[in-house]
Amino acid sequence: MARVVCIHGIGQQHAGERTLHAAWYPALTDGMVRAGAPSVLGSEDVRCVFYGDLFRPPGRTLAVQDPPLDASDVTDGFETELLLALWTEAARTDDAVVPPDARTLARTPxxxxxxxxxxxxxxxxAGVAMRGVILDLRQVRAYLCDPAVQEAVQQRVAAAVSEDTRVVVGHSLGSVVAYEALCAHPEWQVSALLTLxxxxxxxxxxxxxxRVGGGAEPGDRPGNVDRWTNIADEGDVVALVKDLRPLFGSRVDSHLVHNGARAHDAARYLTTAEAGRTVADGCFLG
Structure with missing residues (x-):
């Protein structure tokens, strides 16, 4: 059974368990090499939870071509608020992005x-189509606002975690999934959480x-986790708050890394020594 369970983020609806494993497993073990880990994990020791298919529309017979998504398809409320938060952070970290002001922050098309x-x-x-941004906003809203979607995702995580699992890795939205799962299952023997x-x-x-369940509150220690490492790239717009300690406490070991042009890339996060050290310590010392 898997000692390390990995949970992906948004935009993976066209991937799958094996596709993700093929990318994540070598990156994860490379990170362990960078950290000088005394041993490496076998392929069977790492399992990737996949839930992207929950956001993939079913196939259909071609009839009328769907109109392209545009600004009018971004719903008011959560999606608009998230989009504007991303805009603010992008402007803070990138001089090429014109910053919003009070007038442009109005919730209008x-x-x-x-x-x-x-x-x-x-x-x-760069290179992300408007349609892709809008679809990603919808995925985040679906998980955080639709209890049925959240439950379906959580069931897949629960099916992947076993008595042998010692490390859970969550990238992007997957870090939210991981935190909620660990809070909801204090019986799990997971000793390390890695959020990217x-x-x-x-x-x-x-x-x-x-949604943490069991009388817990946001900010509480997730389950039996002894070591929580959070890694962010300064240019990662999704990681709007780079340091989680003000909300989750000093037990979170926070690091800033440099992923180059692909600031949010999961594999680039996994190949860092900081990630590799967390996985190694969780597996062999936890």
Whole structure:
């Protein structure tokens, strides 16, 4: 059974368990090499939880072509608030992005369009089509706001974690999934949590929506975790709050790393010595 369980983030609806494993497993073990780990994990020791298919529409017979998604498809409320938060962070970290102001932050289609236009000029969203950004917003909203989606995702995590699992790795939205799962299952013997490019520290949109169960509250220690390492790239727009300690306590070991042009890339996070050390310590010392 897997000693390390990995949970992906948004935008993976066209992947699968084996596809993710093929990318994550070598990156994870490379990180352990960088950390000078005394041993490496076998392929069978790592399992990737996949839930992207929950966001993939079913196939259908081609009839009328679907219109392209545009600013009008970004719903008011959560999606608009998240989009504008991403715009603000992108402007903070990238001089090419015109920052929002009080007027442009109005919740109007024009404000949404301006946000999408601004993000299209950022390094972080380079090469990402508007449709992709809008679909990603929908996935985040679905998990955080739809109890049925959250339950379906959590069931897949629970099916992957066994009595042998000692480390859980969560990337992007997967860090939210991981935190909620560990809080909901204090009986698990997971000793280490590794979060990468995490939005867990975003108040109102993420942190205050966490569903931890069992009388726990957001900010509580997740399950039996003794070591929690959070890693963020300064240019990672998704990790709006780089340091989780103000909300989750001093027990979170926080690191800033440099992932180059692909600031949010899971494999680049996993190949860091900081990630490799957490996985090694969790597996062999936990």
């Amino acid at each position: 024009r404000g949404v369009q301006r946000a999408l236009n601004a993000l299209s000029r950022s390094r972080f969203f 490019g995490s939005p867990l520290g975003v108040r109102n949109l993420v942190y205050d929506r966490l």
